[in-house]
Amino acid sequence: MLAQKGMSISASTVGRILKRKGLIDKKVTRRRRKAALHPKARFPHGLKISRPGDLIQVDTKYIMLVGGRKLYQFTAIDVLSKIRVLDVYASQSSRNGARFLEQCIACLPFPIGAVQSDNGSPFLKEFERVCTVKCIPHYFIYPRNPKQNSYVEISHGADEREFYQQGNTCSDIERMRVKLKNWMHIWNEVRPHQALNYLTPAEYIKKWQDGRLPTKDVITLQT
Secondary structure, eight states, rough: OOOGTOOOHHHHHHHHHHTTOOOOOOOHHHHHHHHHOOOOBBBBBBBOOTTTTSSEEEEEEEEOOOOOEEEEEHHHETTTTOOOOEEEEESHHHHHHHHHHHHHHHHHOOOOOOEOSSSGGGSSSSHHHHHHTTOOEEOOTTTTTGGGGGHHHHHHHHHHHTTTGGGGOSHHHHHHHHHHHHEEEEETTTTGGGGGTTBHHHHHHHHHHHHHOOOHHHHHOOO
């Protein structure tokens, strides 16, 4: 309308007017500026996974207790072999996320090639610092797209059906940790997995290391 009357106004002038009238959300502006300066590595479409450790998906799961209290299960799953690391913490802090990642590095029987997570607070700050120090690429799924972390999400469904719904909750965190570690042992070394042709993750990894798998499995991330 102004252009039709031979008048022009710059973008900076518009910005000053909006700011003066309180129409710009400073928090959103700062967040967008920070995101532009430090872009996240996003979900690797088409990434081919052919070795254990190529991609580890991580996530957290609420453990609901009596009285509305919560504990938090931290989960890491290797996309190819389905082997998992599980632990429980009292909060979803990035410090606990970092501790959990260090545990994964120590426990998994192969080096971690990359990790993938949602955009939640456990996988920011200190978690990212560990990734940087250990030279582990960290991919983030797109917001509100949990299907991109489908392997860990599916494993959480199994946790709910086969573990928590069988009465395996405890308000004492150390006792809960013992229960969860026992379930992790069952998942990795006892329970056969249809996706692994009814091998356990431990058996699959051993056959892969020995070159005794009948075919070489390759997973291509498409979602």
